[in-house]
Amino acid sequence: MELKQLEAFLAVLSAGSITAAARLLDRSQPAVSRLIQELESDIGFELLHRNGPRITPTERGIRFHAEAERLVTGIGRLHERAKAIAAEEALPIEIVAIPAFAAGFVPKALSRMPQQALPSRLHLRSAPAESGIQSVLARTADLCVVSLPAEQPGLETHVLAQAPCVAAVATSDPLARKEVVSIADLMGRSLITMANPFRLRRRVDQALEAHGIQASKVIDTNAAMIALQLTACGAGVAIIEPVTAYGVALKGVEIRPLDVNIPFLWGVFSAVSRPLPETARAFIHQFIETTASAIPGLVEHDPRRADLVTDAIFGAGAHNRAGAA
The missing domain is CATH 3.40.190.10 (Periplasmic binding protein-like II)
Incomplete structure (x- = not known):
């Protein structure tokens, strides 16, 4: 297994075709095809499904991609560190x-x-x-x-x-006129929250349940920035962590503390x-x-x-x- 073989495989998955990968690598299309075939021979399984010009990764190819990317990236970082050491930087x-x-x-x-x-x-x-x-x-x-x-x-x-979680409300929302949003203010509202049940979402759900708050609708997402965008569009009130709330300003959204501590x-x-x-x-x-x-x-x-x-x-x-x- 050689570095140039791994680079060819990563380029194919990134570009979507052998022809495009060849352009990225400044190699000929046959040369890239040969590198992929040699890599498949070395590791003992197919990486790509070939159907004429269409190329799709196999299930094993998808799993192998993450390992290959980590190795190639690591070698690139090693080169950077070697140059820095040589230059005493x-x-x-x-x-x-x-x-x-x-x-x-x-x-x-x-x-x-x-x-x-x-x-x-x-x-x-x-x-x-x-x-x-x-x-x-x-x-x-x-x-x-x-x-x-x-x-x-x-x-x-x-x-x-x-730090405690906060409420994000649209500037046009009546709650934006309050200095502190009460959890009782969320009764019957459309709520926006996080999706991962093992992290913040669990504590948010526990706080809502403890105060008997029933939402009319719940929208969950995997990123607080998306929650803020949904809030700005008027989709509901978001309960989010304070890091995004105070670290990224978004027009049309106001951040207010809650009267309950959701850490x-x-x-x-x-x-x-x-x-x-x-x-x-x-x-x-x-x-x-x-x-x-x-x-x-x-x-x-x-x-x-x-x-x-x-x-x-x-x-x-x-x-x-x-x-x-």
Whole structure:
């Protein structure tokens, strides 16, 4: 198995055809076809279904794609680090963050760092919490900024914080005239919330149930930015985490505190026993300052007591279930 074979396979799936992949790679179409065939011979199974000019990945090809992409990306990052070491420059850093942070506070923190403190290469990737954690554990990312729970073995906690969820309402909504939105105000309204039942959605549902709130309609989504867009379009009132609410301004949407505390918890993690580049540590420091100054009600916890915080919010033994979340 050779790197050029993997690159040819990734190019085909990215471009959608061997002809387009050949243009991307500046190779001939027969050369790309040959590389794919050699790769299939090396690994012992077909990667592509071929039907004339139409190319689609096999089921095994789809599974193999993720592994190949991770390896090729990792080799690219290795080249970057080798160049930085040779030039005695700051090492590149890779940050994986859930969309709530990747769209707002991570870029803000980076922009407030002295430019000379940043490496010439910096990678910011948006991914679900579970993927961010696995990237750190697999050593394909230096840091992840994710929501809790996150108690997998092998993680070192650098930041552990929480803040209350908020209501997002359209500017034209009568609730926008209130300083604080009562949970009772949501009775009979169309509500917008998160889809993942193992994270924020569970606590939102518990709060609504505890106060006997019945929505006329519930719309769920996998990203708070989408919830804000739905709110701006008049689809309903959103109960969202404070990170997106205060990190990304959206015209036509007003953010109001709720009269009940629905906690949203997050942390910054790296792999245990993996020394962080100085630039990564500088980012963590700036990130703490940026979020603390912008999110009302933010509380920082002792990173060494992540298990106790998780139990207090999610219930005893929750940190043992984090891997399933």
